[in-house]
Amino acid sequence: MRNMAKTRTLESRFPLLAVEENCIISKEADITVCFKVILPEVFTVSSAEYDAMHSAWHKAIKTLPDHSIVLKQDWFIKESYEPDLSKEDISFLGKSYQQHFNERPFLNHYCYLFLTKTSKERMRMQSNFSSLCKGVLIPKEIRDKENIHRFMEAVAQFERILNDSGFISLERLTSEEITGTDNVPGLLDQYLTLSRAKDEPLQDISLGNEEVRVGNKRLCVHTLSDTDDLPGTVSIDSRYEKLSTDRSDCLLSFASPVGLLLNCNHIYNQYIFLDNSDDNLRKFEKSARNMHSLAKYSRSNQINREWIEKYLNEAHSFGLSSIRAHFNVIAWSDDPAELKRIKNDTGSALALMECKPRHNTVDVATLFWAAMPGNAGDFPSEESFYTFIEPALCFFTEETNYHDSPSHFGIKMADRLTGKPVHLDISDFPMKKGIITNRNKFILGPSGSGKSFFTNHMVRQYWEQGSHVLLIDTGNSYQGLCEMIKGKTKGQDGVYFTYTEDNPISFNPFYTDDNVFDIEKRESIKTLILTLWKRDDEPPKRSEEVALSNAVSGYIEHIKNSDVKPSFNGFYEYVKNEYKQVLQAKEVREKDFDLANFLNVLEPYYKGGEYDYLLNSEKELDLLNKRFIVFEIDAIKDHKILFPIVTIIIMETFINKMRRLKGIRKLILIEEAWKAIAKEGFAEYIKYLFKTVRKFFGEAIVVTQEVDDIIHSPVVKETIINNSDCKILLDQRKYMNKFDDIQAMLGLTEKEKSQILSINMNNDPSRKYKEVWIGLGGTHSAVYATEVSMAEYYAYTTxxxxxxxxxxxxxxxxxxxxxxxxxxxxxxxxxxxxx
Known part of the structure; x- marks a missing residue:
């Protein structure tokens, strides 16, 4: 007796036969090759780059043989951020950051491409010939092996063209990725459950006339399947008004409203059907003749003939291939009220593209079934429209969410569109890829733009990953973080130097933990004493340099051979007594080295002198092994005596780290203090640092807030900017009228200018954050959000x-x-x- 029940097993209707050699084979003998597609990040593509991507797609599709189907399928799935709290050594601030983003909802994007080789007969089948309507599916035999061989060659060319474009990357899916394993669901499982969850079981699929349901998920489908529904003109890209200004354009792909900007669970299917173009054109020629002969009976026949003639003229004039296309948005929800809202949102998104929103209720089941990976041959031909490849490609989405950097080292920022944390490496990975040639950074942001928050956030994460961090500050921006590190390490790290009347800044340049005085240490001591002894306009004689060098070496040997506690006082007494005898024995003349003058000039730094505290610190503190050091020099930056000495000690400290800490990352960050350092004649130190630090696994960072500083300072222009491959800018709208000068000085492209001027223009009011632009090597750039937890906020606050x-x-x-x-x-x- 014939089974009249409406329920059928999935196996009896399943249109696919097997997955072999990483290809899907259908029961109708169609062969499909599957790819994962990696697209550029959203808001990072310029108009010229959109053109290049469009051209690459066009060239690739032209390589495919007749009766091929291209299905680009973009999945947009609502997911929640899962914090990584498994690390044993995660810090208090690191943990608070992860908890702040715990279960943060965001729209994730996955893009796939299916290239299918089918037959001429299958390309013409309508919805009533779908495999859903057949009683029994009998597998067909693949007869024309030569055609399949040519198709696979064309697929290889297709893949190479897109991968060589530099913007789009294809990764061929393996058989396991298509079918899944015992632990990981494959692409087919995901499609038939409309879920990427690992433990989602297959559920009943209801393919009714009025409703299509997968488990509890109800589907709604909007289609672009008729030329009457399309806009009058299409473009490769479109202006995103929310992030554009009268001086700059923020660009997205033409189809972006139904991509990342449509915030709901949905799949956007983009079909291109490659019929035989000559057959299509011959059919249109015949249709045009028929319309012409019937024109006197109906004006619509005359109009239709004119449109067909125009289509034919375009095809013959420019050598265009006649193809068919179709686009649809499949959205779903298990809540009827939410489904109604999703219908409206999808319709609105299509209207933004100037398309006529058409909510399809007729072919929902067959469209859902045909979009199954490997089953594009089941697509109902009446749902497609004739066009050319180039305008059809304008309906492809061309951007995705921000990617995590594929390296262990980096900092945590947030995606500006979805608010999801992004792991970002702006040092090692770009160096490895050749995007940058040094790790130095230049940071520009006016007061109140979130500069201190970003730099605190960055250096804290550098320190937590084992870096040595030395900061030169002029506004107590890092006091809270430094004190926290000091408490966390029980005083072993987190050294904060500042000057007050009660607690003046003091050092001991002669102290080392390991009693090692290498060449750099000796040279820094000599430079320090020369600075105390001679004025800038009074260069030392060669004989004086030799005498001073011998004095320093002699005192160091004296320290090593006795139990004397090293200090400047000890050095002064050594020169006054023991070294005086050495000079006398050598018969060094007064005009070659005036000992009395030397001692007289250095007396203010000896005990009882005005600055006796400065170089005679009681603390036995060797900064070489301290990983977080802050020099707060606001109170002394204009002091003619203290500032040069402190500057030398700072530079000596970092250069010592740079040369002695092999294989350990180290960074020096100079806030507004660089202006004072440059004024005092220490610009050479900055030049040396920026040109040399890359060789020692280090990076130098300069932070400034005044535009005029970067425009007029030769130190910044010639040294810092030219040797900083990473440029970081915060909100520049205060400098809108001066931005052309900034753009010229930093060598920014028009794309980078548009990104920078879009900062903080469309921030989510439900989140507290400020945006920052990061550019690498003039080729890679994006805007990120600096969003922190409440605990981090109080650690960083100024x-x-x-x-x-x-x-x-x-x-x-x-x-x-x-x-x-x-x-x-x-x-x-x-x-x-x-x-």
Whole structure:
């Protein structure tokens, strides 16, 4: 007896036969090759780059033989961020960052490409010939092996053309990725469940006339299947108004409204059907003749003839291939109210493309079935329209979300569109890929743009990953972070140097942990003493340099051979007594080295002198092995005596790290202090650093906020900018009228200018963050969000009242800044919940 039940097993209707040699073979003998597609990141593509991508797609598709189908399938799935808290050594701030983003919803994008070889007969089949309508599916035999061989060769050429474009990357899917394994669902499982979850079981699929349902998910489909639904003109890219200004254009692909900008679970299918172009044109010639003969009976026949003639003229004049195309958006939800909203949102997105939104209720089942990977041959031909390859490609989406950098080292930023954390390496990976040739960074941002937050966020993560960080600051921007590190390491790290009347800044240039005085250490001591002894306009004689060098070497030997505690006082006494005898024995003349003058000039730094505290610190502190050091020099940056000495000690400290810490990352970050350093004649140090530090696994970073500084300073122009392959800019709208000068100085392209001027223009009011532009080597750039947790905010804050609150509470808790921040966060969280 014939089975009249409406329910059928998936096996009886399943149109695919096998997956062999990484290809899907259907029961109708169609062969499909599957690719994962990697597209450029959103908001990072210029108009010329969109043109290049469009051209690459066009060239690639032209290589495919007749009766091929191109299906580009973009999945947009709502997911939640899963924090990585598995690391044992994760810090308090690192943990608070991960918890801040815990379960943050975002729209994830996955892009696939299916190239199918079918037959002329299959290309013409309508929806009533779909495999869904057949009683029994009997596998057909592949007869024309030569055609298949030519198709696979064309696929290889297709893949090479797109991969060589430099913008689009194809990765061929393996059989396991298509069918899945016991632990990981394959592409087919994901499509038949409309889910990428690992543990999602197959559920009933209802393919009814009025409703298509996969489990509890109800589908709605909007189609572009008729020329009447299409806009009058199409373009390769479109202007995104929310991030554009009257001076710049933010560009997205023409189809972006149904891509990342459509915030719901959906699949965007883009079909191109490659019929035999000559057959199509002959058919249109015949149709045009028929329309002409019937024109006197109906004006519409005359109009249709004119349109067909225009199509034929375009094809013959420019040698264009006649093809068919179809585009649809399959969206779903298990909530009827949400599904209604999704229908409206999808219709609105299509309207933004100037298309006529058509909610398809007739062919939903066959369209869903045909979009199954490997089953494009089942597509109902009446749902397609005739066009050419180039305009059809304008409906391809060409961008994706931000990618994580494929390296262990980096910093955490946030995707500006979705708010999802992004792992970003702006040092090692770009060096490895040849995008940059040094790790140096130049940071420009006006006051209030979030500069200090970004730099705090960056150096904290560098330190947590084992880097040595030396900061020169002029505004206590890093005090909170430094004190927290000091508490975390129980005083073993986190050294904060600042000048106050009660606690003046002091060092001991002669102290080392390991009693090693290499050439760099000896030279830095000599430079320091020369600075104290001679004025800038009074260069030392050669004989004086030799005498000083011998004095330093003699005192170092004296230290090593006795239990004397090294200090400047000890050096002064050594020169006054023992070294005086050495000079007398050598009969060194006074005009060659005036010992009395030397001692007289250095007396203010000897005990009892005005600056006796400066070089005679009681702390036995060797900065070589301290990984987080801050020099706060705001109080002394205009002091003619103290500032040059402190500058030399800072430079000696970093150069010592640079040369002695082999294979360890180190960075020096100079805030506004670089201006004072350059003025005092120490520009040579900066030049040396920026040109040399890359050879020692290091990076030099300069931060400034004044536009005029970068425009007029030769130090910045010739040294810092030219030797900083990574440029970081914050909100520049204050400098809109001066931006042409900035653009010329930094060598920014029009694309980079558009990105920078879009900063903070369309921020999500539900999130607290500021955006930052990062450019690498003039070729890779993007805008990211600096979004931090509440704990990080209080560690980084430069607001006086907030900083005082943290420091006062920390003092009450025995100097523990971390505990103070925890208490403040708990209190603020409780207040927010009560409100």
């Amino acid at each position: 607001e006086e009242t907030e900083k005082l609150e943290v420091m006062q509470l920390a003092e009450e808790l025995g100097g523990n800044v971390e505990h103070a921040i925890k208490r403040i966060v708990l209190k603020n969280t409780a207040n927010q919940n009560n409100n």
